[in-house]
Amino acid sequence: MFYGRVSTEDHQDPVTSRVRQRDQAGALVAGHGQIVAEFFDIGQSRTLAWARRPQAAALVAELADPERGWDAVVIGELAWIFAERLAGHSMARIARALNDAAVPCPSAADPERNPHRTGNGWTLHTVRAILGNPQHFRYHQRQLT
Numbered sequence: 694m695f696y697g698r699v700s701t702e703d704h705q706d707p708v709t710s711r712v713r714q715r716d717q718a719g720a721l722v723a724g725h726g727q728i729v730a731e732f733f734d735i736g737q738s739r740t741l742a743w744a745r746r747p748q749a750a751a752l753v754a755e756l757a758d759p760e761r762g763w764d765a766v767v768i769g770e771l772a773w774i775f776a777e778r779l780a781g782h783s784m785a786r787i788a789r790a791l792n793d794a795a796v797p798c799p800s801a802a803d804p805e806r807n808p809h810r811t812g813n814g815w816t817l818h819t820v821r822a823i824l825g826n827p828q829h830f831r832y833h834q835r836q837l838t
Contacts, residue, residue, distance in 0.1 A: 694763040718767040
């Protein structure tokens with residue numbers, strides 16, 4: 694199952710953003726499964742609770758259905774980071790790849806929640822902090838193996 698989101702207030706093109714996110718999700722699950730359902734919110738800020746995003750709310754509602762037809766959710770760029778690390782790439786290489794692909798770093802994507810950071814791009818420190826969260830790493834490792 695794939696979930697994506699685009700905020701039109703950031704002047705993102707919903708079509709190309711959806712394709713990019715969907716392609717990244719497809720690459721992540723390649724060899725492990727396939728995407729059988731999609732939910733994609735347009736014009737929804739990441740700061741909104743999932744219940745206030747129509748497609749995210751539909752996804753959450755579908756979670757309760759044991760016959761839903763899928764058993765994992767692939768969301769956003771962070772799953773890309775964990776997949777790259779599990780593939781053996783260095784944190785520096787991951788940061789370079791994210792910057793080369795013009796993926797907004799957390800402080801650029803959400804400056805209100807990250808006022809202490811510059812938002813100038815992915816750094817080794819940012820990637821290390823994300824990967825260093827043991828709960829997130831165990832979850833993504835379980836989903837990828």
